[in-house]
Amino acid sequence: MMIFFWISLIVIVISMALFVYRLIKGPTAPDRVIALDAMGVTLISVVALLSLLVGTSFYLEIILLLAILSFIGTVAFSKFIEKGEIFDRGDSD
Amino acid sequence: MKSSDVILQTATKVVFFLIFLFAIHIFFAGHYTPGGGFVGGLLTASAIVLLLLAFDLKTVSRALPFNYTIMIAIGLLLALGTASASILFDVPFFTHAYDYFDLPLFGETSLHSAMLFDLGVYLVVVGATMNIILTIGSDD
Amino acid sequence: MTNLLLFPILIPILTASVLLFFPKRIAAQRAVTVVGLVASIIAALFLLRTVMTDGVQAVTLGSWPAPFGISMVSDPLSVSLVLTSLLITLGVVVYSFRSIGEGREKYFYYPAILFMLTGINGSFTTGDIFNLFVFFEVLLLASYLLIVLGGEKRQLRESIKYILVNVVSSAFFVTTVAMLYSVVGSLNMADIAEKVTEIGQSGILTVIAVMLILVFGLKGAIFPLYFWLPGSYAAPPVPVLALFGALLTKVGVYAIIRTVTLLFPHDPGFTHELLMILAILTVIAGCIGALAYYDLKQIVIYNIIIAVGVILFGVAQMNMAGLEGAVFYLIHDMLIKAGLFMLIGVIIAITGTSNLREMGGLMKTYPGLAWTWLVAAFGLAGIPPLSGFFGKLLIVQGAFEADNLWGGIIILASSLIVLLSVIRIFIHAFWGEPMPVKGTSAGIYRGLLIPAVLVTALTVFYGVGTEWLRPLMWDAAEILHQPSIYIDAVLKE
Numbered sequence: 001m002m003i004f005f006w007i008s009l010i011v012i013v014i015s016m017a018l019f020v021y022r023l024i025k026g027p028t029a030p031d032r033v034i035a036l037d038a039m040g041v042t043l044i045s046v047v048a049l050l051s052l053l054v055g056t057s058f059y060l061e062i063i064l065l066l067a068i069l070s071f072i073g074t075v076a077f078s079k080f081i082e083k084g085e086i087f088d089r090g091d092s093d
Numbered sequence: 094m095k096s097s098d099v100i101l102q103t104a105t106k107v108v109f110f111l112i113f114l115f116a117i118h119i120f121f122a123g124h125y126t127p128g129g130g131f132v133g134g135l136l137t138a139s140a141i142v143l144l145l146l147a148f149d150l151k152t153v154s155r156a157l158p159f160n161y162t163i164m165i166a167i168g169l170l171l172a173l174g175t176a177s178a179s180i181l182f183d184v185p186f187f188t189h190a191y192d193y194f195d196l197p198l199f200g201e202t203s204l205h206s207a208m209l210f211d212l213g214v215y216l217v218v219v220g221a222t223m224n225i226i227l228t229i230g231s232d233d
Numbered sequence: 234m235t236n237l238l239l240f241p242i243l244i245p246i247l248t249a250s251v252l253l254f255f256p257k258r259i260a261a262q263r264a265v266t267v268v269g270l271v272a273s274i275i276a277a278l279f280l281l282r283t284v285m286t287d288g289v290q291a292v293t294l295g296s297w298p299a300p301f302g303i304s305m306v307s308d309p310l311s312v313s314l315v316l317t318s319l320l321i322t323l324g325v326v327v328y329s330f331r332s333i334g335e336g337r338e339k340y341f342y343y344p345a346i347l348f349m350l351t352g353i354n355g356s357f358t359t360g361d362i363f364n365l366f367v368f369f370e371v372l373l374l375a376s377y378l379l380i381v382l383g384g385e386k387r388q389l390r391e392s393i394k395y396i397l398v399n400v401v402s403s404a405f406f407v408t409t410v411a412m413l414y415s416v417v418g419s420l421n422m423a424d425i426a427e428k429v430t431e432i433g434q435s436g437i438l439t440v441i442a443v444m445l446i447l448v449f450g451l452k453g454a455i456f457p458l459y460f461w462l463p464g465s466y467a468a469p470p471v472p473v474l475a476l477f478g479a480l481l482t483k484v485g486v487y488a489i490i491r492t493v494t495l496l497f498p499h500d501p502g503f504t505h506e507l508l509m510i511l512a513i514l515t516v517i518a519g520c521i522g523a524l525a526y527y528d529l530k531q532i533v534i535y536n537i538i539i540a541v542g543v544i545l546f547g548v549a550q551m552n553m554a555g556l557e558g559a560v561f562y563l564i565h566d567m568l569i570k571a572g573l574f575m576l577i578g579v580i581i582a583i584t585g586t587s588n589l590r591e592m593g594g595l596m597k598t599y600p601g602l603a604w605t606w607l608v609a610a611f612g613l614a615g616i617p618p619l620s621g622f623f624g625k626l627l628i629v630q631g632a633f634e635a636d637n638l639w640g641g642i643i644i645l646a647s648s649l650i651v652l653l654s655v656i657r658i659f660i661h662a663f664w665g666e667p668m669p670v671k672g673t674s675a676g677i678y679r680g681l682l683i684p685a686v687l688v689t690a691l692t693v694f695y696g697v698g699t700e701w702l703r704p705l706m707w708d709a710a711e712i713l714h715q716p717s718i719y720i721d722a723v724l725k726e
Binding site: 162163165166169170173177179180183184185186187188189 | 234235236239243246247249250251253254256292293294295296302305
């Protein structure tokens with residue numbers, strides 16, 4: 001079973017490296033945002049696999065933290081791309 | 094212009110409370126396990142940021158009518174006050190007290206004065222983070 | 234009272250927290266600030282008496298045993314520095330009432346001063362090197378606010394430089410502390426000193442010592458690292474400049490003093506020699522700057538650099554006379570620099586310019602200002618019986634005892650240049666033909682001059698009262714000379 005986890009870990013890390021390539025290469029901003037979001041997901045998988053391999057439950061909170069941060073980051077980027085601003089002032093309507 | 098953020102707004106209404114509860118969990122976990130006032134405060138701030146993203150500054154300031162500068166001040170006073178209580182008992186500064194209490198529902202619980210200090214840290218972190226984000230985010 | 238030595242740190246930060254509640258009510262801000270400072274001064278005076286009667290005070294936070302918890306230590310040197318900082322801050326705060334302007338007062342000017350004071354007093358008091366870093370950051374963060382508050386173009390430009398320099402030096406500081414911890418395995422300064430004595434000051438420890446000297450030297454403005462200081466300090470308004478010039482560099486100097494006397498005193502042939510050469514170069518560079526400028530602010534700012542060099546030269550001698558002189562001169566310089574900056578603030582308020590060529594003849598219209606300036610200038614140059622004399626005498630005596638003849642002579646010669654640079658201000662600004670000046674109202678003039686005169690009077694008392702202060706300074710220098718007193722006081726529990 002451990003072998004299986006190790007192999008998954010390696011595969012995920014390789015895919016992460018590919019995301020880094022996409023993040024740098026672009027070519028458009030949405031590409032980069034999606035690459036970042038996907039990197040968040042792979043990072044979560046890495047932490048989960050590590051916590052299985054090490055056999056501790058202390059890492060589980062990191063997963064939640066990463067999920068929250070990557071979600072908010074993606075939402076903020078998307079809103080910026082879509083609307084050109086992050087916070088609405090709320091007095092225009 | 095009222096935009097069509099229906100999905101984001103609906104999701105936010107649920108996710109905000111999830112993040113907030115997780116922040117409280119992290120805050121209380123901070124005594125023996127990783128966590129504490131600082132991380133809890135940052136998570137709470139990120140929950141508020143999510144609200145700001147989904148709605149707008151005006152709506153959020155109506156829903157959460159806090160003055161974040163005052164929040165920093167209260168947090169500082171709470172943290173310092175807790176630490177300074179040791180002066181009254183003439184023990185070194187920051188010495189913390191704890192005891193075991195039989196609470197209904199929780200059973201035997203250990204309550205620490207360090208928690209109050211951490212609450213102060215929590216308030217300072219939320220206040221400072223939100224101050225920074227609002228200053229950068231709203232361009233006036 | 235176990236916690237007495239924390240009061241001068243706690244009261245300012247508590248006051249600052251209270252001030253955050255009502256930023257727009259200026260009268261209340263002023264009143265609360267003054268009350269908080271007076272309370273801190275009273276606490277510091279009690280602490281001074283306790284330290285003088287009962288010896289070094291130490292408390293380890295959180296009731297942990299000494300090397301593991303964070304120790305706070307009050308020895309005669311730190312308590313006198315704390316008291317001096319509090320007195321200067323009170324003077325500057327009163328001075329600010331008439332000069333800083335409502336705009337700044339409404340945007341957390343007083344809380345920033347008090348937070349900075351917390352950091353300064355904390356740095357003087359702490360006995361833990363990582364905690365020293367934390368207090369450095371506290372005072373730096375507050376000083377970032379003070380330097381940029383007001384948002385003039387020049388302030389914004391200089392604040393970027395200032396922040397960059399300090400962020401880099403803080404990064405170096407943390408790296409150095411990490412290296413120190415990996416070698417020695419302790420962060421408590423007394424414990425480090427003891428362990429360094431045990432294992433001997435090997436090469437890597439000397440490297441760490443030099444890195445610490447450079448890190449603190451960047452904040453304290455020693456020779457190659459003072460490049461950021463003249464520009465950055467000239468940007469903010471005069472009260473902030475007075476605080477920075479009087480206090481901030483001295484925190485760096487204090488940290489260097491602790492480094493070379495407490496932590497790493499075992500290789501004087503290298504570290505102290507290096508410090509002495511840097512100190513002499515600092516003095517020379519400062520002298521050149523002080524003579525080169527026709528700008529009031531720049532002349533006095535370069536005098537800060539000279540003073541830093543003189544103090545560190547005294548420390549580098551590592552004998553009783555040199556150390557006692559350094560302590561004497563350190564406190565003298567804090568007081569006199571605050572006084573000088575406040576006085577040039579008055580001159581700038583009257584003439585509307587800081588360029589010496591555009592002023593003259595103020596003697597006829599403002600004689601009080603002129604005579605105060607003359608007293609302060611003589612005090613700075615060290616004309617007996619004013620305050621600069623005794624410290625410099627001891628430093629030069631220490632240099633001769635340690636066979637550093639040329640160093641002593643350079644220090645003496647620098648006094649002449651210091652005198653020349655400040656008398657030049659006197660000649661250009663007060664003598665000669667009266668120039669048309671902008672003038673200022675009598676109320677503002679009095680409001681600015683009175684605190685400046687009081688601080689100058691303080692320096693005169695410091696000079697005349699040398700005899701009474703001698704035991705305190707002697708104790709301070711003895712602890713620097715024999716760190717075992719300090720170590721025993723911290724680790725005894």
